[in-house]
Amino acid sequence: MNAPMPSYLLSPHDPAVDADPLETAEWREAFLALVATEGPERARFVLDELARLARAQRVGWQPDLNSPYVNTVAAQAQPVFPGDLAIEERLASIMRWNALAMVVRANQAYGELGGHIASYASAADLFETGFHHFFRAREGTGPGQHRGDLVFFQPHSAPGVYARAFLEGRLTEHDLQHYRQEITAPTVGAQGLSSYPHPWLMPDFWQFPTGSMGIGPISSIYHARFMRYLTHRNLLDCQGRKVWGVFGDGEMDEPESMSALTLAAREGLDNLVWVVNCNLQRLDGPVRGNGRIVDELERLFAGAGWNVVKLLWGSDWDGLFARDLTGTLARTLGGTVDGQMQTFAAKDGRFNRDNFFGQNPELAALAQGMTDEQIDRLKRGGHDLVKIHAAYAAAAAHRGQPTVILAHTKKGYGMGSAGQGKMTTHSQKKLDDTDLIEFRNRFNLPLSDAQATGLAFYRPAEDSAEMQYLRARRAELGGALPRRETACDAVPVPALAQYAQFALAADGKEMSTTMAFVRMLGTLLKDAQLGPRIVPIVADEARTFGMANLFKQVGIYSSVGQRYAPEDIGSVLSYREALDGQILEEGISEAGAIASWTAAATSYSVHGLAMLPFYIYYSMFGFQRVGDAIWAAADQRARGFLLGATSGRTTLGGEGLQHQDGSSHLVAATIPNCKAYDPAYAGELAVVLDAGMREMLVEQRDVFYYVTLMNENYAQPDLPEGAAEGVLRGCYVFGSYSRLPQERQGGASPQAVTLMGSGAILTEVVKAAELLAAEGIAATVLSVTSWSELARDGVACEQRAILGEAAPGTPWIARQLAATQGPVVAATDYVRAVPESVRAFVPEGRRYLTLGTDGFGRSDTRAALRQHFGVDAQSIARAARHALRAHA
Numbered sequence: 001m002n003a004p005m006p007s008y009l010l011s012p013h014d015p016a017v018d019a020d021p022l023e024t025a026e027w028r029e030a031f032l033a034l035v036a037t038e039g040p041e042r043a044r045f046v047l048d049e050l051a052r053l054a055r056a057q058r059v060g061w062q063p064d065l066n067s068p069y070v071n072t073v074a075a076q077a078q079p080v081f082p083g084d085l086a087i088e089e090r091l092a093s094i095m096r097w098n099a100l101a102m103v104v105r106a107n108q109a110y111g112e113l114g115g116h117i118a119s120y121a122s123a124a125d126l127f128e129t130g131f132h133h134f135f136r137a138r139e140g141t142g143p144g145q146h147r148g149d150l151v152f153f154q155p156h157s158a159p160g161v162y163a164r165a166f167l168e169g170r171l172t173e174h175d176l177q178h179y180r181q182e183i184t185a186p187t188v189g190a191q192g193l194s195s196y197p198h199p200w201l202m203p204d205f206w207q208f209p210t211g212s213m214g215i216g217p218i219s220s221i222y223h224a225r226f227m228r229y230l231t232h233r234n235l236l237d238c239q240g241r242k243v244w245g246v247f248g249d250g251e252m253d254e255p256e257s258m259s260a261l262t263l264a265a266r267e268g269l270d271n272l273v274w275v276v277n278c279n280l281q282r283l284d285g286p287v288r289g290n291g292r293i294v295d296e297l298e299r300l301f302a303g304a305g306w307n308v309v310k311l312l313w314g315s316d317w318d319g320l321f322a323r324d325l326t327g328t329l330a331r332t333l334g335g336t337v338d339g340q341m342q343t344f345a346a347k348d349g350r351f352n353r354d355n356f357f358g359q360n361p362e363l364a365a366l367a368q369g370m371t372d373e374q375i376d377r378l379k380r381g382g383h384d385l386v387k388i389h390a391a392y393a394a395a396a397a398h399r400g401q402p403t404v405i406l407a408h409t410k411k412g413y414g415m416g417s418a419g420q421g422k423m424t425t426h427s428q429k430k431l432d433d434t435d436l437i438e439f440r441n442r443f444n445l446p447l448s449d450a451q452a453t454g455l456a457f458y459r460p461a462e463d464s465a466e467m468q469y470l471r472a473r474r475a476e477l478g479g480a481l482p483r484r485e486t487a488c489d490a491v492p493v494p495a496l497a498q499y500a501q502f503a504l505a506a507d508g509k510e511m512s513t514t515m516a517f518v519r520m521l522g523t524l525l526k527d528a529q530l531g532p533r534i535v536p537i538v539a540d541e542a543r544t545f546g547m548a549n550l551f552k553q554v555g556i557y558s559s560v561g562q563r564y565a566p567e568d569i570g571s572v573l574s575y576r577e578a579l580d581g582q583i584l585e586e587g588i589s590e591a592g593a594i595a596s597w598t599a600a601a602t603s604y605s606v607h608g609l610a611m612l613p614f615y616i617y618y619s620m621f622g623f624q625r626v627g628d629a630i631w632a633a634a635d636q637r638a639r640g641f642l643l644g645a646t647s648g649r650t651t652l653g654g655e656g657l658q659h660q661d662g663s664s665h666l667v668a669a670t671i672p673n674c675k676a677y678d679p680a681y682a683g684e685l686a687v688v689l690d691a692g693m694r695e696m697l698v699e700q701r702d703v704f705y706y707v708t709l710m711n712e713n714y715a716q717p718d719l720p721e722g723a724a725e726g727v728l729r730g731c732y733v734f735g736s737y738s739r740l741p742q743e744r745q746g747g748a749s750p751q752a753v754t755l756m757g758s759g760a761i762l763t764e765v766v767k768a769a770e771l772l773a774a775e776g777i778a779a780t781v782l783s784v785t786s787w788s789e790l791a792r793d794g795v796a797c798e799q800r801a802i803l804g805e806a807a808p809g810t811p812w813i814a815r816q817l818a819a820t821q822g823p824v825v826a827a828t829d830y831v832r833a834v835p836e837s838v839r840a841f842v843p844e845g846r847r848y849l850t851l852g853t854d855g856f857g858r859s860d861t862r863a864a865l866r867q868h869f870g871v872d873a874q875s876i877a878r879a880a881r882h883a884l885r886a887h888a
Helices: 021-038 040-056 085-109 118-133 155-168 215-232 261-266 293-304 316-323 328-334 338-346 349-355 361-367 372-376 385-397 433-442 449-453 465-476 496-504 513-524 549-554 590-601 623-635 664-668 682-698 724-729 759-774 787-802 812-817 862-869 873-887
Strands: 150-152 243-248 272-278 307-311 403-408 534-538 612-618 641-645 674-677 704-708 731-737 751-757 777-784 824-827 848-851
Touching: 021 040, 085 118, 085 155, 085 385, 085 433, 085 465, 118 155, 118 243, 118 272, 118 385, 118 465, 150 215, 155 465, 215 243, 215 261, 215 272, 215 590, 215 623, 261 293, 272 293, 272 385, 293 307, 293 403, 307 385, 316 328, 328 361, 338 349, 349 372, 385 403, 433 449, 496 513, 496 682, 513 534, 513 549, 513 682, 534 590, 590 612, 590 623, 612 682, 623 664, 623 704, 664 674, 664 704, 664 787, 674 682, 674 787, 682 704, 682 724, 724 731, 724 787, 724 812, 731 759, 731 812, 751 759, 751 873, 759 777, 759 824, 759 873, 777 873, 787 812, 824 873, 848 873, 862 873
Parallel strands: 150 243, 243 272, 272 403, 307 403, 534 612, 612 641, 641 704, 674 704, 751 777, 751 824, 824 848
Antiparallel strands: 731 777
């Protein structure tokens, strides 16, 4: 027998708009009878049929995407809570206290350190339920061992995660005393605790950086999809693993948070669960003061195809809803805007009795018999462990869709008058003695007044019930979390000549470096050991970059295979999707493509399986467009290749201002673990790719490579003998140009100049050298493959000298220029700040002129663009003559 439907779901529509209430009542009774006799499955079928009929009759109706403002999991449908509720509540209270003490202590000692209390206060129970019952850690990488869930933690709640690690014995009290003191801590034997989750700073602890709002949500989606990719390609079985993300309701305003929701639904990612902590407040005030963010998010996620679980009210509300025979309570809650809800959160029981329950006689009657203290302690759903467990269990069991849990909480929960629900609560970092004792009392903590006001950290005895329970729960789920691991097998890389001989000995053949890259990639994909680990990624321009031949070779990944016959099926370059396809074609979404790249580039640590992603894109749509995501990938110690194609401001002639890149190498230089190269020739490119693969896959270093590629065809020379070291260190002497001896007039020594160039402009530099040589000016050309590597090397030598080291070394660029003569002219297809980065390391007494493409791009031919920006051969030669005159 089906349970009766709760009264708050049966409340009739406004009679003022009901033309025939009697008929409405008959329809309602008929539907309830159907549910009671045939069950919900039959009821859903009938509703679907009626909806189809309504659309066919064009009645202009569609179902409301909002459900009543109550819990999705009804009280009678809750599973039995499997834990010890009293112990879990005590543990959550202890962690709340230690997190608070950590932040407040740091700010009493150093007022500038900052930190957050209120976010974790609202999310503590959400975290703890996951830690006790759902978040699985990696057991190992052997057969049958669970490889762990992926958990993205709300960044402002980091102190709470540290507090748990303290109880687990992973962090010491000394460590907690050095929260946000990462430079000071090592000098006193402590571990500095980063402000937010930062794998770069805490490489054995944090797994995913989430501090930049919106990056965590989109990253979690693409990690979940990448797990399916690994499974479908038979590289790693990821079934039974979940991706959990705890995010904030305010964070949902970020475009990245919302940009991939339909992908998650389209791919049926039921391995993905989001918990959106709806504490209704962001940094400055309500998320939606004049609306309801839960309703808004429910519509958004449901419309995108997600399963939505609303977790709004704690167990104490169940009795109130059961006694509410008219549905007044649910309607009133659903009609209360969030700004007012925050006011109720910030006020005490008496205020809520008068101003919420006092709104009408029906509500007042519900509150009769309750004390003001009981009203004050009515929990929102996100603070009730039983309700949270029920919601998590429903999400974990759901199949066919990703699930979002909309958890209603109070920001600053338990902080009382010091911060609960207040506009200023996000920035609350200091509490006075009265507030601390009130907090202690609120959570029944075993602390004396002196310990509370002294902000003493509390850790129960090792043999206490709390500590035994804590260890037992995590042992059952595989161990401590978060925990980052890096052990994985090295992947052998084939010899350079096996896949790039055509580039090393190009013999003047014309091609673009993009064409050379695709040819090398195609050969690497055929390698038995490395090939399956390569992940080619494009946003939507594989054909633009000449990669269409890879469609047939390795296929485009699709979780459902290919259900259609493509229009170009007869072509050798036809579009081919496959369940085991290797290319990730992400559509027009650079944010999605970089998220896919990050998932693949961190597979070595997330899954214990090294993968090698190559993401190729219009270079202007990289660092400038998704630079924050690239920075987060760097924080996560990504390993892979970013390939900025059609690079430079003058190479992509007709595309104009929005497409022409003159700054990516400037931004790339700011990322410490990014090695950026701008090779002009295929041979140089081959050396860079080979070194990068060996550094990341064999030596397993935490670096990634940014390499720019050109779409301009020109003659490719052989790589000069012994040039490989210079290619990797940033520059080498490409050639010397002068008149033949018999052409010289008189016995005077010719004037000499040194020309430096990179990428697309190196060919113009060579032409300029030939022009100068014809005039009797000797020119030495240096091919600069990486301005940033030259600058880093120079700075390192300089720093060693400042520190008084006996052998600080000589910058590589200075060593190369020492063998040349005359003033130096450097030209690039990027802003002048790029070649300016090495000025300090040019040998003393040598004039140094830089040419670049500062300003906005525009549409025209390459020749016209280079002349306009002053980086064509004539302009370079003119600059050289000027430098010689000034030098004289």
